[in-house]
Amino acid sequence: MDHATQHDRLLIVDFGSQVTQLIARRLRELDTYCEIHPFQNVTEAFLRDFAPKAVILSGGPASVPDAGSPRPPQAVFELGVPVLGICYGQQVMMAMLGGRVERGEGTAEFGRAMVNATGKPLDLLEGWFAEGPEQVWMSHGDHVAALAPGFEVFGTSPGAPFAITADPARHFYAVQFHPEVHHTPNGRQLYANFLKIAGFTGDWTMGAYRDEAIRMIREQVGDAKVICGLSGGVDSSVAAVLIHEAIGDQLTCVFVDHGLLREGEAEEVTGMFRDHYNIPLIHAEEQDRFLDALEGVPDPEEKRKTIGRLFIDVFQEHAGRIEGAAFLAQGTLYPDVIESVSFSGGPSVTIKSHHNVGGLPEKMGLKLVEPLRELFKDEVRELGRELGLPERFIGRHPFPGPGLAIRCPGEITRDKLAILRRADAVYIDQIRRHGLYDEIWQAFAALLPVRTVGVMGDGRTYDYACALRAVTSVDGMTADVYPFSHDFLTETATRIINEVRGINRVTYDITSKPPGTIEWE
Ligand code: XMP
Numbered sequence: 001m002d003h004a005t006q007h008d009r010l011l012i013v014d015f016g017s018q019v020t021q022l023i024a025r026r027l028r029e030l031d032t033y034c035e036i037h038p039f040q041n042v043t044e045a046f047l048r049d050f051a052p053k054a055v056i057l058s059g060g061p062a063s064v065p066d067a068g069s070p071r072p073p074q075a076v077f078e079l080g081v082p083v084l085g086i087c088y089g090q091q092v093m094m095a096m097l098g099g100r101v102e103r104g105e106g107t108a109e110f111g112r113a114m115v116n117a118t119g120k121p122l123d124l125l126e127g128w129f130a131e132g133p134e135q136v137w138m139s140h141g142d143h144v145a146a147l148a149p150g151f152e153v154f155g156t157s158p159g160a161p162f163a164i165t166a167d168p169a170r171h172f173y174a175v176q177f178h179p180e181v182h183h184t185p186n187g188r189q190l191y192a193n194f195l196k197i198a199g200f201t202g203d204w205t206m207g208a209y210r211d212e213a214i215r216m217i218r219e220q221v222g223d224a225k226v227i228c229g230l231s232g233g234v235d236s237s238v239a240a241v242l243i244h245e246a247i248g249d250q251l252t253c254v255f256v257d258h259g260l261l262r263e264g265e266a267e268e269v270t271g272m273f274r275d276h277y278n279i280p281l282i283h284a285e286e287q288d289r290f291l292d293a294l295e296g297v298p299d300p301e302e303k304r305k306t307i308g309r310l311f312i313d314v315f316q317e318h319a320g321r322i323e324g325a326a327f328l329a330q331g332t333l334y335p336d337v338i339e340s341v342s343f344s345g346g347p348s349v350t351i352k353s354h355h356n357v358g359g360l361p362e363k364m365g366l367k368l369v370e371p372l373r374e375l376f377k378d379e380v381r382e383l384g385r386e387l388g389l390p391e392r393f394i395g396r397h398p399f400p401g402p403g404l405a406i407r408c409p410g411e412i413t414r415d416k417l418a419i420l421r422r423a424d425a426v427y428i429d430q431i432r433r434h435g436l437y438d439e440i441w442q443a444f445a446a447l448l449p450v451r452t453v454g455v456m457g458d459g460r461t462y463d464y465a466c467a468l469r470a471v472t473s474v475d476g477m478t479a480d481v482y483p484f485s486h487d488f489l490t491e492t493a494t495r496i497i498n499e500v501r502g503i504n505r506v507t508y509d510i511t512s513k514p515p516g517t518i519e520w521e
Contacts, residue, residue, distance in 0.1 A: 006212065008200050010034035011052035013042050013072050015060025015088050016341035021475075022180040023056060023086070024334075025376055026191050031202035033374075038341045044075045054082045054198035057089025059178060060341070063142055064091045064101040071096060082171035082198045084124075087140055090165075090174035097148035097172070104141035109159030112183060113138045122154045122166055123197050124173050127189045129155075136163070136177035136184045143176070171197060206382040210242070213371045217246035221327055226369055227319045228329035230255045230281070231401065232269040235331030235372060237393055238384040242371050243329050244279050245387065251329070252280045254318050256311060259287030260403030260417070263425040272393065284318045286310075291414060298411040300521035307402045312360055319364065328366040332373050333380065335475065377475075397442045398476065406521040410449035416464070419502040420447040423466050426499050430492045431470070440482050443470035445496075446509075446520045454504035456497075463504035466496060471518055479513040 010027060014020045014036050027034045034056075037046070055076055062069045071092055076083060085093035091101045115136050117129040128134055136157070144162040147153070151174070155164030160176040173194065179187030195202075228240045230253040244251050253273055257266050266283070274281040293306050319325060361368055372380055384394040400406060407424075408416050424445040431437050446467045454461040468489075470482035493506035509516075 007033040007203055008053045009050065010054045010056065010195075010198070010200070011042070011047075011050055012036045012056045012058060013076070013089070014038050014058050014341050015062065015070055015092070017059035017061075017087065017178075019178055019180055020058040021335065021338070023058060023191075025378070026180050026188060027195070028204065028376060028379060030188070030192055030195055030200075031204045032195055032200050033204040036338050038339050039070045039072055040341070041339070042072055042076075044073045047073065047075055047079065052079070052081060053200060054084070054194065055079070056194075057083065057085040057093060059087030059089060059139070062088060063103065064088070064095050065103050065142065077170075077172070082173070082194065084194050085172075085174040086180075087176060087178060090176055091142055091144055093172065093174050094144045094148050094151070094162075094165075097151075097167075099144060099148035099151065100146040101142055102145040104143055108141045109138040109157070110140075111138065112136075113157045113159060113163075113177065115155045115157045115160075115163045115177070117155055118153050120152065120154055122164075122168060124166060124190060124193050125154060125164070126193050128186060134184075134186055136179070136187075137181045138177045140176055144174075206379060206386050209375075209379075210245075210383060210386050213242055214246040217243055217369060217371055220369060221247055221250065223250065224326035225322060225324045226251045226327040226329050227322055227325050227366070228253045229315055230269065230273060231399070232261075232265060232396075233331070233399060234377075234384060234394060234396055235333060235380055237273075237331075237389060238380050238387065239329050239331040239370075239372055240273065240279060241277060241387045241389060242383070243369065244277060249280055252282065252322050252325075254282045254284060254315055256284045256314050256318075257287060258290040258307065258311065258314075258403060259414075260290065260307070260405045260412075262399070262404065263421045272390075282318050284314055286314050289314065291412070291417075294405065294412050296411060300406065300409075303405050303412070303521065304402050307405055311401070316360065316364060326367060327369045328361050328364070329369045329371075331380075332370040334372075334374055334376055337373055395438055397437075397440065397444075400519055406519045407444055407446040408449075409446065409520050415502075416447055419464060419500060420445060420466075422500045423447065423496050423503055426496050427468055427492060430488070430495060434488060436482075436484075436488075439472070440470050441473040441476070441479065442518060443468075443482070445469070447503075448507075452505045456504065461504045463502050465505040465507060466500075466503045467507045467509045467520070468492065469509045469518070469520075471513070473513075473518070476518060477513075479518055481510045481512055484508070 012023055024034050024036050095101050113136055114133040116133045150167035151165045153165050157163045163176045166173045179190040230236050240253050255269055270283050273279045290310055297303050381394050408420055427445045431443055448465045450465055451462050452465050471479035472482055473479040489508055496506050
């Protein structure tokens with residue numbers, strides 16, 4: 001049994017929109033349990049099994065007039081539950097219920113648009129149009145040309161005469177715009193109204209989740225032992241504390257110190273988990289093993305693979321000594337689990353081989369405990385707060401598995417790592433002092449493999465250049481550069497050059513993602 005079966009559930013049928021995940025996040029923020037499933041998987045049998053209390057049909061890149069364009073099963077409209085169609089979902093709904101969709105010629109609309117009310121009341125629109133037209137975000141080529149029987153128009157925009165339509169008797173609603181994005185400022189209200197119409201009670205809260213999760217971990221694990229790889233990141237930390245609450249000392253954490261951690265990081269993690277929470281913790285001090293293996297390895301992929309391979313070996317050795325261990329705990333999140341809609345069918349290109357412990361459970365004969373599988377990152381943070389983890393831990397920027405190795409382009413040496421650690425610490429200290437830490441998704445220093453000439457006092461210097469990076473992002477998939485003030489940057493550069501021996505030049509990386517990646521390797 002999982003959490004889902006104990007809550008009212010909403011089904012989001014995904015047609016491949018870039019923003020489908022945002023729909024789920026909006027609903028979760030409204031304390032509602034929902035799941036995203038690709039349209040290919042949503043069969044009649046699936047629907048019966050899932051028993052949603054409401055359905056949302058997402059947007060997507062396909063075109064309804066095209067032969068073979070994706071459809072949900074007709075049964076979606078026979079469940080007797082409210083259905084909301086968004087963008088492509090709106091068009092597919094209209095086509096399947098007897099309306100007509102036309103290819104966009106001259107009616108395409110992308111970006112901000114204003115929607116006007118037609119004046120008729122509609123339960124979905126409670127709180128809308130109170131102060132005139134509403135701003136929404138449009139992104140469509142095709143458009144609805146004739147409404148399905150039973151539907152009426154409740155909102156229009158210059159490019160979409162059928163911007164908001166509904167069949168109020170059957171509780172079918174269809175909007176051409178995206179209420180889930182920030183550019184539709186009042187979008188949350190639409191979702192709240194939809195949930196109210198469907199009878200959701202807001203029973204999905206992290207307080208309740210914590211108690212249920214603890215019960216379920218106990219049920220799953222019994223009196224067996226569990227190993228948890230602790231990285232110091234939010235996900236594995238929350239998973240560890242949650243599991244420890246459930247089964248106490250049946251849990252042992254393994255913290256692999258690969259010599260590529262930041263300043264003070266090992267002390268912070270061991271202090272927190274071993275000393276504060278009293279969780280049995282193995283601190284695997286394997287710095288030499290990793291750094292020796294990385295000697296003379298400048299290639300980024302080679303570095304990542306070396307670290308990944310060693311990490312698994314080390315983890316296996318230490319974890320293998322825990323007698324009776326039958327489970328491996330992982331901080332897998334919902335976005336890792338959602339299957340994405342693939343129209344091309346081909347695998348996507350590998351940009352970087354990510355570091356994880358995949359394959360380890362089978363090799364060691366371990367079963368998985370993944371108590372965060374149903375949560376988004378913000379929910380994990382909230383759960384962390386429920387569990388009393390300090391804010392400093394919960395709000396931490398992500399740190400990659402290969403650590404400083406990928407922030408030190410080219411060959412790594414112990415000396416370079418020491419310089420990088422100091423520079424990074426000064427930079428983060430600056431960010432915290434200026435109160436900017438929580439505005440930034442990720443910030444770090446990278447040590448460049450070039451030495452440059454400088455002048456300090458009366459002498460010539462020939463030292464390394466360092467690059468600072470800070471980005472904003474929602475999920476790490478895309479990122480914008482954080483716009484520090486000029487004063488902040490110059491003050492930070494001065495501090496780094498004065499306080500860190502070995503660096504005589506500081507640059508700020510102003511590349512967004514894409515085309516850059518967040519890390520340097
Ligand atoms: P990139 O550099 O690909 O990074 O733009 C996107 C996000 O992923 C993190 N990252 C990793 N995290 N193992 C991890 O656990 C890895 O191997 C890894 N590589 C990159 C990166 O820090 C950023 O948050």
